[in-house]
Amino acid sequence: MAVMQSLQIDGKFRSLVENTPDTIVIADEFNKIIFSNNKIFSTFGYQPEEVLQQPLNILLPPTYRDIYEVEFSRFIKNYKTGGFNPITEVPGYCKDGTIIPAEISLSVWHENGHTFSSVIIRDISERKKWEHSLESEREFLKGVLDSAEEVIIGCDEKGFINFHNQAARLKHLIPPNQNGLYHYQDRWIEGFHYYHPDGITPMKLEELPLYRALQxxxxxxxxxxxxxxxxxxxxxxxxxxxxxxxxxxxxxxVIHDITTLRENTGSILQKNQQLLQAYNDLKEAERKLIEANNLLESRVKSRTEELTAKNQKLNYYNKALQKANIDLDNFIHIASHDLKVPIVNMEALLKILNKVVPGENEDALSLIDKLEISMQRMKKSIQAISEVAKVQKQIEYRFETIDLPELLVEITESMAEQIKTENVLLEYDFSEVPAIHFSYINLKSILYNLITNAIKYKAPDRNPQIKIVTHRQLDGVALQVQDNGLGIDLEKNGAKLFTMFSRLHDHVEGSGIGLYIIKRIIENAGGTIEVSSQLGLGSTFTVYFKNQSIQ
Incomplete structure (x- = not known):
């Protein structure tokens, strides 16, 4: 208490401790704080009065307090027997729990039979940041120099080699001694194997580049x-x-390796000789090439005349083929148009006959029924010929972006009664490709024909199941229509599957041109169609839309 009274009264002492940049704390013999200057607030966040009668180790992190309690007691004991006053780096513990790096200096004195200790604490946070920044810059510079291809070697003012980069080590330009260190001034010549440009005369110490630079x-x-x-x-x-x-x-x-350059320079004359020889060989080859070219021109001229004659003949046949196609189109038009009139007349006559023939004349009525069946088949054949004619002419349709789910809804609504009657389970997945850029009427015809075929040729022992999916391809889109119907014997009937008027099953009505028309539509647009099938299990038709703009 007497010490505290003297501190409070001694204005010079208080002025001194309050103007120091460090925190000063005085503790009694029980390690209780009895004084602190105002610097404790800016360093640790405590007001001076807050730490009075607190244990001295309150300024240390909790995990360090027991250890430093023992060390502090040992220091006081050693001091009594002629101890020491070291500066020690310790972690400081602030009021808000922040830990800061700090240096402490301890001293002990005795007064009136009591022992007092003073602690000077310095916050070294800024110094640590500066040291860390300096170390980072040093490592960065070392990394930059180590990444250089050139050899870099440095020495201090006394001639001790104190730096060399990775390139120097890789090229062994810095010889290690037995301790793994590197030679310095008075042993440079012993460890370095430097010679004059002749590669024979050793260089003296005063001739070495680093020594000359140091001088x-x-x-x-x-x-x-x-x-x-x-x-x-x-x-x-x-x-x-x-x-x-x-x-x-x-x-x-800074040393640059020019070994490769010198080797290349040494071989320039030899390469020049080789180039001169190559030039002479090239001139001789050029002469032979001119001779061969003249011979080739003669042969090309002869061949051109031959091809011209063949081309003229080909043009003649092409014009004839075009005329034949026109005649065929005219014939199909006439067959599909002019035959409609007599068929209509025949239908009218059959209706009259139905009315005038007595009901009891069963033979006549049976004959009329057969004539009506034949008439309907003829009408379907004429309609099929008309459809084929349209495809043969390769009618150009406007391409547009078609929403596949919307198109499928339109198709299924048009055949809703058939789907209901046949108990068809129709599934689709257009998540991968929901839209295709194509002719609307042609795409509708493709889907309609494939779906109706799947229903027509259903298996007799199960309900039809149809699944339609789309997949992205590298150059377009694949559209798959899969069914569980009768299936096709591809080994037997695969070759005629897509031919005109080809029918593989006689128990179902049809014209035999549906798959033919589909194939022509797809191929006219640059695509292809494939089929995989197992007899009795079902079929999968895959349409590849090539070079289309996929949405």
Whole structure:
């Protein structure tokens, strides 16, 4: 208490401790704080009165308090027997729980039979940041120099080699001694195998590029030959002193390996001779090429005349084929148009006959029924011929972006009664490709024909199941229609599957042109159609839309 009274009264002491940049704390013999200057607030966040009578180790992290309690007691004991006053780096513990790096200095004195200790605490956070920043810059610079292809070697003002980069180590330009260190000034010649450009005469110490740079010379493009037991290099060195405000700091040399360049230079004459020989060979080849070219021109002229004659003949046949196609189109038009009139007349006559023939004349009525069946088949055949004619002419339709789910709804609504009657289970997945850029009427015809075929040729022992999916391809879209119907014997009937008027099953009515029309529509648009099938299990038709704009 007497010490505290003297501190409170001594204005000079208080002025001194309050103006110091460090935190000053005084503790009694029980390690209780009895005084602190105001610096404790900016350093630890405590007001001076808050720490009075608190244990001294309140300024240390909890995990360190027991350890430093023992160390502090040991320090006081050692001090009594002629101890010491070291500066120690410890972690400081702030009021808000923040841990800061700090340095502490302890001292002990005795007064009126009591022991007191003073602690000077310095916050070294800024210094640590500066040291970390300096170390980061040093590592960054080292990384930059190590990444350089050129060899970089430096020494201090006394000639001790204190830096070399990765390239120097890889080329063994810095010889290690037994301790793994590197030679310095008085042993440079012993460890370094430098020679004059002749590769024979050893270089003296005063001729070495680094030594010359250390002596104040500006070394420019000094050529040096370096040899070890395993390898040798031709080097070019540049160097100079390193001088700052404090004076000479050392020297540095940058060495470039020109071994490959020299080897290339040494072979230039040989390569020139080879190039000259190659030039002469080329001139001879050019002469022979001219002769061959003249012979080729003669043959080409003859061949051209031959091809011209064949081309004229081909043009003649092509015109004849075009005329035949026109005649065929005219014939189909006449067959599909002019035959409609007599068929209509025959239908009218059959209706009259139905009315005038007595009901009891069963033979006549049976004959009329057969004539009506034949008439309907003829009408279907004429309609089929008309459809084929449209496809044969390759009618151009406007392409547009078609929403596949909407198109499928339109198709299924038009055949809703048939789907209901046959108990058809229709599934589709257009998630991968929901839209196709194509002719609307043609795409509708393709889907309609494939769906109706799947229903027509259903298996007799199960309900029809149809699944329609789309897949992306590298150059377009694949549209698959899969069914569980009768299936097709492809080995037997695959070749005639897509031919005109081909029918594989006689128990179902049809014209036999549906698949033919589909194939022509797809091929006219640059696509293809394939089928895979197993007899009795079902079929899968895959349409490939090539070179289409996929949405």
């Amino acid at each position: 104040g010379e500006i070394v420019k493009n000094q050529e040096v030959f370096f040899r070890t037991e395993e390898e040798s290099y031709v080097l070019v060195a540049n160097g100079r002193q390193i001088v700052c405000q404090e004076g000479l700091k050392g020297a540095v040399v």
